[in-house]
Amino acid sequence: MNAPIQAVAALMREVAEKTILPRYQSLAASEIVEKAHDDVVTIADRESEVMLAEGLARILPEAAIVGEEAAHADGAVMDLRGADLCWIVDPLDGTNNFARGKPPFGMIIALAAGGETQAGWLWDPLNERLCHAEIGKGAFIDGTRITARPTGEDRPVAAISTVFLNEEQRREVQRNVAPHFRLVDIPRCAAEQYPRLALGVNDVSVFNRTLAWDHAAGVLWLNEAGGRAARLDGSPYRPDQDGTGLLAAASPALWDRLAACIP
Incomplete structure (x- = not known):
């Protein structure tokens, strides 16, 4: 399948600029909620997920959507992961860091078909770095194909x-x-x-x-x-x-x- 690489990348950038970056280092205490031990959610997570879900539904209306916060609210959402076509969304990864006003944090989206990941996007809003891949077509950073390299240290x-x-x-x-x-x-x-x-x-x-x-x-x-x-x-x-x-x-x-x- 041909994943909508550029459309998803543009959506992630837009949502980050509207819901995440404006709240970085400016969250009120009331905008941070502990949902489990050592695990918080913020207003930025929730607003980002809503906007991403709306945008992804426009890109591929036939795809189910599994968002982290939606699944936290309703465990039945997890059953959609094996759908014929499914978006899997982390609207704000590294929320604990974000809530403390420090990097790193990012956004993650995957597109799966029948339970197998077909494409993936990792967006770093602070550094404007996009990592993306499509199955069988290589991995890219900001459009340049990359090959993984070890550190080269004696002790890995x-x-x-x-x-x-x-x-x-x-x-x-x-x-x-x-x-x-x-x-x-x-x-x-x-x-x-x-x-x-x-x-x-x-x-x-x-x-x-x-x-x-x-x-x-x-x-x-x-x-x-x-x-x-x-x-x-x-x-x-x-x-x-x-x-x-x-x-x-x-x-x-x-x-x-x-x-x-x-x-």
Whole structure:
């Protein structure tokens, strides 16, 4: 299929300029709501999702829409992930950072067909960087095709999210991964983490939570760039399937090296 690459990119830019950037570092306390432990939503998330949904419906009226905030309000929305055609929308990724008035944050959109991601967009409003990919056609940054590259460090750099791990899982990371990789902090923003894996900043990442709006676009983009992102057992990531655990790396060899450390 020919994904509407430019139309979606233009929509993301427009929505960011109208709903996200004007509220950056200017949110009132009443405009930030805790929806779960260590997980907040802002007025910018909600307004962005409404505008994105309206715009995407104009671009492909036949496609279902699964938005993060809509799914939080109504769990039945998740059933649409396996539709013949489906938009998957994170209207403001990195909300915790945004609510604190600091980067990174971004917007993520994926287009799936029958539960398989066909195209993905990751938009960084502050730096005006667009990462996009279409299945089988490569990965691009601002229109230039890119190939993922490792950091080249002797000890590969591992950005591992421990936010949603229990204490035993954190100890396993220290015991099994730390001896072989240099551990660094994560940005708490998938729209930033996936580019870091392709641009020589990080070599590998481990994600515990694998929600479709966080990962569908980034997994496709990294794989199209020549890196590898897959479930812990090596099976493909599908946005229509639930589960935990996802490994991502700048190259298949680095993915294998990390997988060997995960019990």
